[in-house]
Amino acid sequence: MKTLRLCIASAWCLCGAASAAETVTYVNYIRQFQMPEGITWDASDIVADNGSKLSSLEINPGGARFELWTMKSSSDTGLTKYPLESCYVGTYIPVAMVKIRSQDNSSAIVRTRADRPFYVDVTLSGLLNGATDPEPSKSVKFLRHVQSYGVGGTGVGIDRSQATLLSQSSITTNGTQTLTYALTSIPGANRSKIRGEERFSVFSLEDYQAPESQIAAQFIQVWPVADGTISGIANNQSIKFTLPAVTLALNDLYPFSTTYAQVYKGNPVLGTSGEIVPGSALVINDSIPVSRVLSLTNYDSVFTSDGRWTMEILTVTPFGTDRLAYISFDLDRTINLNTTVTTIE
Amino acid sequence: MKSLAVLSLFSVFTAVTARAEMRDAATHEELSLQYRKTSQEDPMSKLAAAKGPDPSTANPMKSLIGDSEVLCFNGMVTLVPKRAVLQIPQNLADRLKYQPGAKLLSWAQFYALNRGWITTVEVSRVQAAGTSAMSEVTQKQISKSANLIVATYQAGPISVLPLKVPVETTAKIPQS
Numbered sequence: 001m002k003t004l005r006l007c008i009a010s011a012w013c014l015c016g017a018a019s020a021a022e023t024v025t026y027v028n029y030i031r032q033f034q035m036p037e038g039i040t041w042d043a044s045d046i047v048a049d050n051g052s053k054l055s056s057l058e059i060n061p062g063g064a065r066f067e068l069w070t071m072k073s074s075s076d077t078g079l080t081k082y083p084l085e086s087c088y089v090g091t092y093i094p095v096a097m098v099k100i101r102s103q104d105n106s107s108a109i110v111r112t113r114a115d116r117p118f119y120v121d122v123t124l125s126g127l128l129n130g131a132t133d134p135e136p137s138k139s140v141k142f143l144r145h146v147q148s149y150g151v152g153g154t155g156v157g158i159d160r161s162q163a164t165l166l167s168q169s170s171i172t173t174n175g176t177q178t179l180t181y182a183l184t185s186i187p188g189a190n191r192s193k194i195r196g197e198e199r200f201s202v203f204s205l206e207d208y209q210a211p212e213s214q215i216a217a218q219f220i221q222v223w224p225v226a227d228g229t230i231s232g233i234a235n236n237q238s239i240k241f242t243l244p245a246v247t248l249a250l251n252d253l254y255p256f257s258t259t260y261a262q263v264y265k266g267n268p269v270l271g272t273s274g275e276i277v278p279g280s281a282l283v284i285n286d287s288i289p290v291s292r293v294l295s296l297t298n299y300d301s302v303f304t305s306d307g308r309w310t311m312e313i314l315t316v317t318p319f320g321t322d323r324l325a326y327i328s329f330d331l332d333r334t335i336n337l338n339t340t341v342t343t344i345e
Numbered sequence: 346m347k348s349l350a351v352l353s354l355f356s357v358f359t360a361v362t363a364r365a366e367m368r369d370a371a372t373h374e375e376l377s378l379q380y381r382k383t384s385q386e387d388p389m390s391k392l393a394a395a396k397g398p399d400p401s402t403a404n405p406m407k408s409l410i411g412d413s414e415v416l417c418f419n420g421m422v423t424l425v426p427k428r429a430v431l432q433i434p435q436n437l438a439d440r441l442k443y444q445p446g447a448k449l450l451s452w453a454q455f456y457a458l459n460r461g462w463i464t465t466v467e468v469s470r471v472q473a474a475g476t477s478a479m480s481e482v483t484q485k486q487i488s489k490s491a492n493l494i495v496a497t498y499q500a501g502p503i504s505v506l507p508l509k510v511p512v513e514t515t516a517k518i519p520q521s
Binding site: 023025026027029031033034037038039040041042043044045046056057058067069071072073075078079081083086114115120141142143144145161163165167168169170171172177179180181182183185190191192193201203211212213214225226227270271314315320321322323324 | 367379
């Protein structure tokens with residue numbers, strides 16, 4: 001009897017905020033599909049949410065496919081299914097692992113930004129090379145899919161069968177290979193506003209008992225580059241007395257970021273550290289990008305003297321600090337009284 | 346506690362800021378130029394090329410809901426594989442329909458709360474595959490039960506395929 005080690009990773013679903021009255025529960029499902037006869041066994045309750053266990057349903061020569069799902073049950077929207085992972089195992093099918101790395105290690109789901117690189121490690125073991133070995137034991141297919149979430153999309157409820165196959169290769173040797181991608185290839189008219197995902201997967205070759213089946217896969221989410229504007233003060237404006245109310249429009253802030261406005265004396269110089277404008281700091285720790293509009297009033301205290309000043313919006317992410325917008329203006333809050341004193345003799 | 350979390354998050358960012366260089370946010374024009382250069386150097390081109398249709402669309406994951414029977418009662422719902430329900434008494438037929446707003450439970454949780462109307466029958470792998478019949482005693486128990494019967498393997502619901510009947514042939518075996 002051949003048994004299989006089930007490895008279950010805990011998964012957190014990426015869903016929008018629930019309404020106050022909405023009751024939401026999540027249940028994980030593990031299904032084992034025996035090939036070729038088609039028995040389906042629900043092994044959900046034999047494995048802890050974060051743990052591993054041997055499958056007690058023996059694998060036939062045709063192999064078996066394991067699928068991991070999370071099911072959302074909402075009092076408002078009903079049942080929603082989230083396919084998380086699928087893995088085919090068989091007598092002589094190689095074992096594969098795909099790992100994607102980025103510069104952001106803060107999330108359970110691997111993610112990066114439209115202007116940042118990422119790395120794919122694909123590891124194969126158990127590949128054979130004998131003349132009489134069956135073809136599916138000697139080679140696997142390695143695929144790259146890309147899929148856009150669309151403008152403003154978050155990927156929730158996306159139909160992954162609509163992903164575009166960008167390239168496919170064969171791997172015939174055991175070991176780890178690392179592929180480096182400087183930028184994402186997810187389609188989009190504006191390259192700084194890409195939202196979507198790239199999926200890398202390893203498939204077995206077709207066998208007489210089983211079709212080409214996924215052995216391992218992982219995906220990376222790609223989020224847009226943030227942008228922002230400062231309104232309420234025009235560039236090069238001369239300001240006398242009280243500073244006007246300023247509005248910061250912040251778009252597509254990275255899911256793990258801190259954004260704030262700072263001021264410093266003089267003309268704009270990238271890399272200058274200034275005083276943070278009170279009420280402008282925004283800390284984001286989310287699963288999707290966030291857009292906000294901030295209104296700033298009564299922030300005169302950070303301006304210590306008259307003269308030329310610069311205000312900048314900065315966003316700090318796992319990729320470093322980006323300047324989103326800046327303006328410079330002249331501040332003159334000093335009242336000069338010109339008087340003349342005359343006497344009559 | 347929350348303020349502590351925010352503080353720690355901010356300190357992480359401060360550390361990042363200290364290390365990283367500040368830059369202007371990348372624009373579409375800059376990224377388009379960089380993309381044109383990098384797209385000509387596909388790292389996968391170093392591997393041997395493969396051909397054929399997309400296997401992920403030819404053999405996709407099954408639909409969990411489409412491949413399941415719904416058991417729903419008293420504001421609770423669970424999913425079991427199709428063909429795992431062996432017997433449905435007429436008076437319980439409406440419990441195989443999803444009631445909006447029902448709370449999803451795992452099979453073990455649902456069964457623990459609904460033992461009054463659900464009975465399980467443990468089957469072997471060959472019985473689930475339809476290559477071996479269930480014992481007569483079990484078959485009688487199923488047909489006479491007033492409860493809904495779910496097939497299980499090691500306590501997990503399992504589909505039971507129709508019994509494969511040996512094909513009868515009328516061809517005569519030539520005598521040697």
